[in-house]
Amino acid sequence: MSAKDTIYQNNDPVTAFVFDDKVADVFADMINRSVPGYGTIIAMIGTLAERYAQPDSVCYDLGCSLGAATLSMQQNIKATGCKIIAIDNSLAMITRCQQVIGTGSSQVDVSLRCADILEVDISNASLVVLNFTLQFVPLVQRAQLISKIYAGMKPGGMLILSEKIYFEDAKLNFLFSDLHHRFKEQNGYTQTEISRKRAAIENVLVPETLRNHEARIMAAGFSSFAVWFQCFNFASMVAVK
Ligand code: GEK
Numbered sequence: 001m002s003a004k005d006t007i008y009q010n011n012d013p014v015t016a017f018v019f020d021d022k023v024a025d026v027f028a029d030m031i032n033r034s035v036p037g038y039g040t041i042i043a044m045i046g047t048l049a050e051r052y053a054q055p056d057s058v059c060y061d062l063g064c065s066l067g068a069a070t071l072s073m074q075q076n077i078k079a080t081g082c083k084i085i086a087i088d089n090s091l092a093m094i095t096r097c098q099q100v101i102g103t104g105s106s107q108v109d110v111s112l113r114c115a116d117i118l119e120v121d122i123s124n125a126s127l128v129v130l131n132f133t134l135q136f137v138p139l140v141q142r143a144q145l146i147s148k149i150y151a152g153m154k155p156g157g158m159l160i161l162s163e164k165i166y167f168e169d170a171k172l173n174f175l176f177s178d179l180h181h182r183f184k185e186q187n188g189y190t191q192t193e194i195s196r197k198r199a200a201i202e203n204v205l206v207p208e209t210l211r212n213h214e215a216r217i218m219a220a221g222f223s224s225f226a227v228w229f230q231c232f233n234f235a236s237m238v239a240v241k
């Protein structure tokens with residue numbers, strides 16, 4: 001059981017959000033109470049991994065945090081000779097992820113790396129997961145990252161991209177953002193916690209429209225794109241090479 005997220009219950013000045021020890025300690029609780037559909041998305045990453053992981057290939061979990069998507073893949077991959085490479089540039093996350101992954105036994109090997117996903121090599125990939133990670137990558141570097149992923153993928157390979165999304169229609173953008181805040185309230189966050197977290201995350205998490213994501217993915221060369229899950233301003237997309 002993860003510790004409860006009480007980070008924004010105090011009255012300290014709000015500083016920019018970072019993935020440090022304090023966040024890593026409560027991350028499972030934070031993401032489950034903050035992202036509508038998170039549990040469903042994690043479970044379906046396993047279902048997609050069972051279908052898309054190819055024999056003797058690599059599955060990547062980019063921005064793995066505590067390894068929830070990695071575990072879901074590891075538990076569902078049936079293809080032989082597959083390994084998972086899970087990467088995060090937060091040492092606090094990778095250290096705790098090691099403890100989570102280390103306890104399970106599986107024929108699918110997992111290797112954890114503390115590195116910037118913009119710097120790592122991607123190759124022989126049949127599945128690449130960016131589960132709520134691209135939103136933290138500077139806007140100007142996103143196209144280059146998606147193109148690098150495409151280049152490192154095998155034909156028929158799949159990219160799973162989950163993101164907080166932004167709507168061009170101002171009314172809808174307000175509505176979904178408001179419903180998201182209601183979701184957080186229903187999960188026990190106070191209005192003060194919600195607005196303090198929103199201030200901390202501003203300019204750190206930069207959401208884009210589904211249209212932008214699709215255009216970037218298709219420009220990289222992927223042959224198919226679909227949104228397979230959406231709840232309010234959170235969506236998960238798939239693209240096939
Ligand atoms: C999950 N996927 O539970 N390089 C490596 N890691 C990065 C980078 C980068 N450039 N930028 C951000 N991160 C997870 C949840 S959380 C989503 C992902 C959230 C890492 C960052 O350290 C953090 O652990 C993760 O991406 C984003 O399925 O907090 O909303």
